[in-house]
Amino acid sequence: MTRGRADIVVELPAIRHNVALLRQHAGVPVMTVVKADGYGHGLAPAGQAAREGGATWLGVATIDEALALRAAGDTGRVLCWLTVPGEDHAAAIEADVDVTVYSRAELAEVVAAAAGRAARVQVKVDTGLSRGGAPRGEWEELFRRCADEERAGRIRVTGVWSHFACSDEPDHPANDAQQAAFDDALALAAAAGLSPEVRHLSNSAAALLRPAARYDLVRLGLASYGLDPAPGRSPDLRTAHRPGLLPAMGAVARLAMVKRVAAGESVSYGHTWTADRPTTLGLVPVGYADGVPRHAGNRAEVLVRGKRRPVRGRVCMDQFVVDLGDDHAEPGDEAWLFGTGLLGEPTAQEWAEWCDTISYEIVSRIGGRFRRGWVDESTRGSNA
Template sequence: MSRAEIVVDLDAIAHNVGVLKELAGVTMMTVVKADAYGHGLLPVARTARAAGADWLATTTLDEARALRAAGDTGPILTWLTVPGERYDDVIREGIDLTAYSVAELDEIAAAVTDVPARVQLKVDTGMSRGGASRADWEALFARARAGEVAGDWAITGIWSHLACADEPDHPANDAQQAVFDDAIAAAEAAGLDPELRHLANSAATILRPQARYNAVRTGIASYGLDPAPSIEHGTDLRPAMTVRADLAMVKQIAAGDSVSYGYTWTAPSATKVGVVPVGYADGVPRTGSGRLEVAVGGRRRPVRGIVCMDQVVVDLGEDAEVRAGDDVVLFGPPGEGRPTAQDWAEASGTINYEIVTRAGGRLTRRYIGGSEA
């Protein structure tokens, strides 16, 4: 056991993938971008495949390359490239690329040799981020069809992304889905017949059945974190990540003693404090200073003062029977006094995605359950 580590429960990930696949009832694409949201790309990918993930999805070409290099032979989608990317090896490996523009299609065509590319088209349905704007659809779909006829590629999918799926009543959801339907119709009118049509992220997979089409992309929910924590939906998601550390030091401080940089907290009475050897370099959000809690001895203990680069100070209480070396759970699955990633997100003014994805730095990673344990 390490002095400070991320513990990932692969059985929880397998459970979540299975639950989501059964709920959706369509092709399951598990998103493993950003080192599987901080959980570890390769172990999570293997676990997701074994649990029924039909596709894996990454942001970058390098993430997709790493999956192939590790022996993954199943369908993989990747979607965010920049001008001048190298495509030749990715095409040979049968990885599905995403094109937003005619210029991207031209670059892909230039990289095709003896193996046709696999390409999906992303359309912007109202998020104003990646994807082709409506004004560019005609040219994009025409170029896509011409390349298909020429044998440069197969157009394997058309997709987009929802901006407000975690708010079921937001009017953007209906509006974006209507635009996506228009895009599908325009693609078909251009002679395209993509195998996959996908719009739903984790929140829409759970909350918006009409957005599932014939495939869904589930990211955060695959890791057991709720994509819509303000909505009661009853989906049995099991958080897979626990961040823990050994308590480095326990000391007594007197009433009037102040803690950490800037003296932002002063003890109103005598108390014991503990030093936890992790800080913002390891992903503890500095914005949570004075608001985060951790679990020590099965009880929640407040973080006092400013979160430092390498350590935080927690208030153990005057009567705490705690000593150096005791276990500290920063966050993990609910129960036994543990704060959750959602608790940390709320205390820090962010979302649970950021809490798990930023955990790292000098933390080691250990797996339990599954074949990686």
């Protein structure tokens, strides 16, 4: 890619590699989750790369995301799972998207929207996350209603699924409890006469850490993009001839200014950092409006001219400052916020630790005035 003022660089071969590696490791079909604009990697490009890596399904949160995939040319199986009353289920059904229901009221909306066409429906049950999904006391009746609608030809129940709360902590007792509850739900679905195509419970962490919970399909979100969903706990997927997960995203900006400051001079709002010696500062022209966490001030690092440089003072809306010491640098030099780490730059996981969050948030929130581009073997530097 030709570098602009600030760029997000997405390596599509890394997504293909990660999906293929994870599919081989899991031993069951995979759904790559591309919600939230592909975790910041780009909905359609990430989805296409995942398909090429072997993803049978793509998963999104909203109907709009599902329709955007269809508009971009995706024709494979797509599941969406987060709607509010009155949303356009008809558009999703017409676009051959599998929709998720949590309740009898939502099922009724889907049936009404189908208008004579058999809607593909998956039922999500709440097994202990206490977020989306049918509460346990409603499972039996919801499955019975689904079976009635399926016999009438108004829907086809293609899946039953749920979501772990603590899969990144493999010894947490909630994991066993949720899997047992999910098995109960599957038994109730079968008793109602349902035979779904896919039963799925595992997200990225469970797909790596809990083989017994893989069922017919695993949903791979963060791991598809090369980031560890359970830092320090996930298995090493590398072999003698093949690398492990490859981070697909890098974020880089060009220094806007380089200036010398004297000992005793303070930096940025609130003067939270004061130079204890003469030093050189570099101005990085991105800030919290671009998804750089404000609380990275005085904690994070970037790579400039092959060396880690600490962030000094508070991150501002449009910019932040790094300490270059006595090293030479010039306006226009690249400052890598994060990337693969192979060249010494920080990783998204390191930024997450500096900011007391998770890498999911780092990659999905970065954006704003960054220009995003996708790098592939055949098209080096397609920008958007």
